[in-house]
Amino acid sequence: xxxxxxxxxxxxxxxxxxxxxxxxxxxxxxxxxxxxxxxxxxxxxxxxxxxxxxxxxxxxxxxxxxxxxxxxxxxxxxxxxxxxxxxxxxxxxxxxxxxxxxxxxxxxxxxxxxxxxxxxxxxxxxxxxxxxxxxxxxxxxxxxxxxxxxxxxxxxxxxxxxxxxxxxxxxxxxxxxxxxxxxxxxxxxxxxxxxxxxxxxxxxxxxxxxxxxxxxxxxxxxxxxxxxxxxxxxxxxxxxxxxxxxxxxxxxxxxxxxxxxxxxxxxxxxxxxxxxxxxxxxxxxxxxxxxxxxxxxxxxxxxxxxxxxxxxxxxxxxxxxxxxxxxxxxxxxxxxxxxxxxxxxxxxxxxxxxxxxxxxxxxxxxxxxxxxxxxxxxxxxxxxxxxxxxxxxxxxxxxxxxxxxxxxxxxxxxxxxxxxxxxxxxxxxxxxxxxxxxxxxxxxxxxxxxxxxxxxxxxxxxxxxxxxxxxxxxxxxxxxxxxxxxxxxxxxxxxxxxxxxxxxxxxxxxxxxxxxxxxxxxxxxxxxxxxxxxxxxxxxxxxxxxxxxxxxxxxxxxxxxxxxxxxxxxxxxxxxxxxxxxxxxxxxxxxxxxxxxxxxxxxxxxxxxxxxxxxxxxxxxxxxxxxxxxxxxxxxxxxxxxxxxxxxxxxxxxxxxxxxxxxxxxxxxxxxxxxxxxxxxxxxxxxxxxxxxxxxxxxxxxxxxxxxxxxxxxxxxxxxxxxxxxxxxxxxxxx
Numbered sequence: 001x002x003x004x005x006x007x008x009x010x011x012x013x014x015x016x017x018x019x020x021x022x023x024x025x026x027x028x029x030x031x032x033x034x035x036x037x038x039x040x041x042x043x044x045x046x047x048x049x050x051x052x053x054x055x056x057x058x059x060x061x062x063x064x065x066x067x068x069x070x071x072x073x074x075x076x077x078x079x080x081x082x083x084x085x086x087x088x089x090x091x092x093x094x095x096x097x098x099x100x101x102x103x104x105x106x107x108x109x110x111x112x113x114x115x116x117x118x119x120x121x122x123x124x125x126x127x128x129x130x131x132x133x134x135x136x137x138x139x140x141x142x143x144x145x146x147x148x149x150x151x152x153x154x155x156x157x158x159x160x161x162x163x164x165x166x167x168x169x170x171x172x173x174x175x176x177x178x179x180x181x182x183x184x185x186x187x188x189x190x191x192x193x194x195x196x197x198x199x200x201x202x203x204x205x206x207x208x209x210x211x212x213x214x215x216x217x218x219x220x221x222x223x224x225x226x227x228x229x230x231x232x233x234x235x236x237x238x239x240x241x242x243x244x245x246x247x248x249x250x251x252x253x254x255x256x257x258x259x260x261x262x263x264x265x266x267x268x269x270x271x272x273x274x275x276x277x278x279x280x281x282x283x284x285x286x287x288x289x290x291x292x293x294x295x296x297x298x299x300x301x302x303x304x305x306x307x308x309x310x311x312x313x314x315x316x317x318x319x320x321x322x323x324x325x326x327x328x329x330x331x332x333x334x335x336x337x338x339x340x341x342x343x344x345x346x347x348x349x350x351x352x353x354x355x356x357x358x359x360x361x362x363x364x365x366x367x368x369x370x371x372x373x374x375x376x377x378x379x380x381x382x383x384x385x386x387x388x389x390x391x392x393x394x395x396x397x398x399x400x401x402x403x404x405x406x407x408x409x410x411x412x413x414x415x416x417x418x419x420x421x422x423x424x425x426x427x428x429x430x431x432x433x434x435x436x437x438x439x440x441x442x443x444x445x446x447x448x449x450x451x452x453x454x455x456x457x458x459x460x461x462x463x464x465x466x467x468x469x470x471x472x473x474x475x476x477x478x479x480x481x482x483x484x485x486x487x488x489x490x491x492x493x494x495x496x497x498x499x500x501x502x503x504x505x506x507x508x509x510x511x512x513x514x515x516x517x518x519x520x521x522x523x524x525x526x527x528x529x530x531x532x533x534x535x536x537x538x539x540x541x542x543x544x545x546x547x548x549x550x551x552x553x554x555x556x557x558x559x560x561x562x563x564x565x566x567x568x569x570x571x572x573x574x575x576x577x578x579x580x581x582x583x584x585x586x587x588x589x590x591x592x593x594x595x596x597x598x599x600x601x602x603x604x605x606x607x608x609x610x611x612x613x614x615x616x617x618x619x620x621x622x623x624x625x626x627x628x629x630x631x632x633x634x635x636x637x638x639x640x641x642x643x644x645x646x647x648x649x650x651x652x653x654x655x656x657x658x659x660x661x662x663x664x665x666x667x668x669x670x671x672x673x674x675x676x677x678x679x680x681x682x683x684x685x686x687x688x689x690x691x692x693x694x695x696x697x698x699x700x701x702x703x704x705x706x707x708x709x710x711x712x713x714x715x716x717x718x719x720x721x722x723x724x725x726x727x728x729x730x731x732x733x734x735x
Contacts, residue, residue: 006018006029006031006046006088006090008020008021011036012033012044012083012085012088013081013083013085013090013092015035015037016033016034016035016036016042016044016092017034018031018032018033018044019031019032019033019034020032027047027048027051027581028045028047028051029046029048030043030044030045030046031043031044031045031046032095035080035092041095042080042092042095043092043093043094043096044090044091044092044093045090045093046088046090047089047090048586050577050581050586051089052088054574058084058089062082062084062089065079065082066082069082070133071129071133071135071158073126073129073130074125074152074154075122075123075126075152075153075154075155076126076129076130076155076156076158077093077094077096077146077154077156077157078093079091079092079093079158080092080093080094094154096146096148096154096156097149098146098147098148099146099147100142100143100145100146100147101119101142101143101145101146101147101202101206102141102142102143102145104147105205105206106523109209109521109523109535109551109553110206110208110209110237110519110521110551111206111207112452113207113240113241113277114274114441114450114452115206115450115482116207117244117270117273117274118480119145119147119153120199120203120206120270121267121270122152122153122480123140123145123155123199124199124267125263125267126153126154126155127140127155127195127199127263128262128263128264128267130155130158131192131195131262131263135158136190136191136192136195137157137158137195137198138184138190138194139157139179139198140155140195140198140199140202141178141179141201141202142202142205142206144156144157145202150478151480151481151482152480153480177221177222177225178201178211178213178214178221179198179201179202179211180198180222180225181193181197181198182226183256185223185225186226192262192263193259193260195263196251196259196260196263197251197252197253197256197259199251199266200247200248200250200251200252200259201252203244203247203251204230204233204248204252207233207240207244208233208521209236209521209522209523209553210521212230212231212252213225213228213230218582226254230249230252232245232249233245233248236520237519237551238519238549239519239549241273242278242279242280243269243272243273243276243278243279243280243281243282244273244277246282246284247269247270247273249282249284250269250282250284250285251266257285258284258285269281269282274445275445275446425448425478425479426476426477426478427447427448427449427477427479428474428475428477429447429449429469429471429472429473429474429475429476429477429483430443430447430473431473432444432466432469432473433467433468433469433473434461434465434466435466436464436465436466437453437464437465437466437485437487438464440466447479448480449477449479449480449483450480450481450482450483452483452484452485453485453487454484454485454486454487455486455487455488455489455538455542455543455544455545455548456468456486456488456489456493456542456543457488457489457490457493458489458490458491461488462488463488463489463490463493463545464487464488464490464545465487466486466488467487467488468486469483469484469485469486470483470484470485471483489543489544489545493543493544494514494515494516494543494544494545494546494548495541495542495543496516496536496538496539496540496541496542496543496548496550497511497514497540498536498540498541499511499533499536499540499550499552500533500534500535500536500540501532501533502532503533504520504531504532504533504552504554507533507536507552511550511552515546516548516550517547517549518549518550518551518552519549519550519551519552520552520554521551521552521553521554522553522554522555522556523553523554523555523556524555524556524557524558525556525558526558528555529555529557530556531554531555532554532555533552533553533555534554535552535553536550536552537550537551538550562614562615562616563583563584563585563614563615563617563619564583564612564613564614565583565585565607565609565610565611565612565613565614565621566579566580566582566583566585566611567579567611568580568604568621568623569603569604569605569606569607569611570600570603570604571603571604572602572603572604573587573590573604576604576607576623580621584617584618585615585617585618585619585621586618586619586620586621587620587623588608588620588622588623589622589623590622590624591622591623591624591625592624592625592626592627593605593606593625593626593627594627594628594629594630595626595627595629596629596630597626597629598628598629600626601626601627601628602625603625603626604623604625604626605624605626606623607621607622607623607624608621608622608623609621631688632688632734633685633686633687633688633734633735634685634688634732634733634734634735635683635684635685635686635687635732635734635735636661636670636682636683636684636685636687636692636732636733637681637684637733639678639679639680639681640659640661640677640678640679641677641678642657642677642678643657643696643724643726647696648724648726650700650722650724651698651724652700653677655675655699655700656673656674656698657673657674657675657677657696657697657698658671658672658673658696658697658698659671659673659674659679659694659695659696660694660695661684661692661694661695661730662692662695663687663688663689663691663692663732664690664691664693665688665689667687667688667689669684669687670682670684690731690732690734691730691731692729692730693728693729694727694728694730695725695726695727696724696725696726696727696728697723697725698723698724699721699722699724700721700722700724701719701720701721702719702720702721703719704716704718704719
């Protein structure tokens with residue numbers, strides 16, 4: 001199938017004008033385009049040819065992309081349209097001006113705790129909206145998170161990962177195995193909790209500047225996700241508070257049942273960590289303990305009753321009723337043991353958490369039987385109300401199907417809805433000048449803002465006092481924005497020494513002498529020798545309070561941009577393409593050729609780069625596909641001699657002979673007439689049979705004669721003609 005290439009200036013879908021290419025990835029190219037129908041700028045993501053030619057992938061991709069197009073959230077890169085034109089498959093998305101979180105982390109070495117948590121909250125809110133619409137991302141990583149120029153965090157590429165992982169193309173084609181969950185690494189079922197795991201790994205990288213699991217191959221990294229315990233982010237950055245450390249640990253549990261069960265739970269803990277970072281409030285889940293049978297106290301039972309009245313509680317009430325019935329039935333037959341609180345609680349006091357001592361007490365069946373008639377009445381009333389509501393909903397849906405309830409709201413066009421944008425929440429900036437650093441941090445966090453600290457020596461302000469701010473008091477500012485605070489380092493602030501370019505050991509020693517704790521991160525740098533310091537924060541020469549931690553970034557040397565060519569020999573075309581794409585390469589020209597091994601028919605028998613050769617990422621690798629062994633061919637390169645005496649004693653030189661060269665398969669190879677022999681080599685090649693023959697056809701003529709006898713009589717003998725035909729066998733030469 002001939003695939004038309006996307007070119008600058010062309011119109012896609014009769015409305016999207018391609019303006020420029022703004023990005024490329026393993027699966028697709030991204031273009032900036034103008035939507036002439038709605039007069040707005042959009043991003044058009046075009047699938048690369050190798051994926052567009054995979055019908056199974058394209059089908060699944062379109063279904064998932066169309067589902068993602070139904071999402072609309074401030075923290076999601078919205079999908080507007082999905083289409084195909086002349087073999088070009090594309091999706092149209094919201095155009096976000098900004099950089100990926102991956103590049104942002106690389107730029108800053110690592111993020112502050114407050115900034116990392118703020119970004120994680122926004123990412124979680126976007127993912128939560130998708131999960132509420134039964135869409136799982138499956139490829140959460142910093143490369144798929146964009147930070148706009150306005151500071152808004154948005155998640156992209158919803159739907160594309162599921163299409164890929166449903167095919168022979170592995171999930172690693174979509175991106176890095178560094179962020180995949182253990183269940184994905186095993187190739188098993190993945191759900192919303194897989195996204196929780198990947199977000200936990202992303203948080204680890206934001207906080208430390210590195211990923212927790214690394215290795216030389218994707219398989220090695222995947223095994224670490226499955227088997228190895230994750231190290232604490234505090235091992236790399238000691239200032240990370242315990243609450244954030246525990247949040248990351250809970251996200252990255254090997255068992256999905258031990259993780260946060262929803263993004264809502266994670267968001268609650270992330271917000272709480274901003275307010276009380278040093279409080280160890282994260283509750284680790286033990287599925288075995290949770291699954292054990294526990295009896296509830298009368299105080300808890302009364303609390304559940306009251307809460308069930310106040311909520312839309314049909315499900316809760318029915319669950320409680322079933323629990324009470326099961327309990328009653330069980331107690332009629334068997335004496336049960338129950339957990340007893342260390343101290344009996346007053347029924348009017350219901351703490352959020354109750355600690356139980358695991359003491360057992362025998363209880364008579366009469367004491368255990370606890371049926372409540374009020375509960376039955378509540379359950380009955382709620383059941384009736386629910387039935388009425390369900391009836392109203394069914395009536396409404398039926399009426400709408402027949403056009404009875406059509407309104408402007410439900411008839412709103414999709415394109416008009418796409419234009420709606422969620423209004424951005426804004427808060428009023430508080431006065432911070434002259435206040436203490438810690439006090440100001442708490443005030444800004446309560447407003448939903450993210451403080452960033454810069455230190456400056458000052459004789460006017462005491463150490464730790466805010467003396468300048470990037471946002472004026474009273475100014476309206478969008479929630480989640482960063483606010484830069486300039487804090488006094490005092491009149492005797494300590495100057496940070498310059499350690500950039502020196503070895504790690506030298507840097508640690510120098511900073512240690514100055515009383516600066518050291519945090520370390522790693523990163524590739526093409527100019528700084530491996531093991532030496534690339535950057536430091538705070539910068540050299542700045543005045544900071546004594547004891548301020550200095551973060552140094554250690555060079556890992558130049559990043560290896562070349563990739564090793566994998567082995568595709570013996571694989572079919574689609575599998576070979578997946579192997580090359582996973583390695584960061586592209587499949588180029590595919591040529592069908594003959595191959596001597598019959599077992600290689602239909603498989604790749606040649607690749608243009610040898611296995612193990614290092615080439616630039618994105619290099620095009622041409623392959624040959626075997627169409628089976630080539631049939632042997634032969635040639636005839638001899639002169640053709642005249643009939644011999646053994647072949648025809650009556651043949652006379654000069655006789656006109658018709659000479660025909662035939663292959664034994666019946667193919668006529670050559671034919672001529674000649675009276676002069678030998679006939680020069682006709683030079684015939686490509687003969688499919690190894691043997692053949694030369695057919696000679698001619699007429700032998702005998703002249704008449706007269707004999708005169710002694711008696712003068714004459715006897716005349718008439719001349720004769722004889723048609724002669726015979727074959728001379730030949731063996732053709734291979735060639």
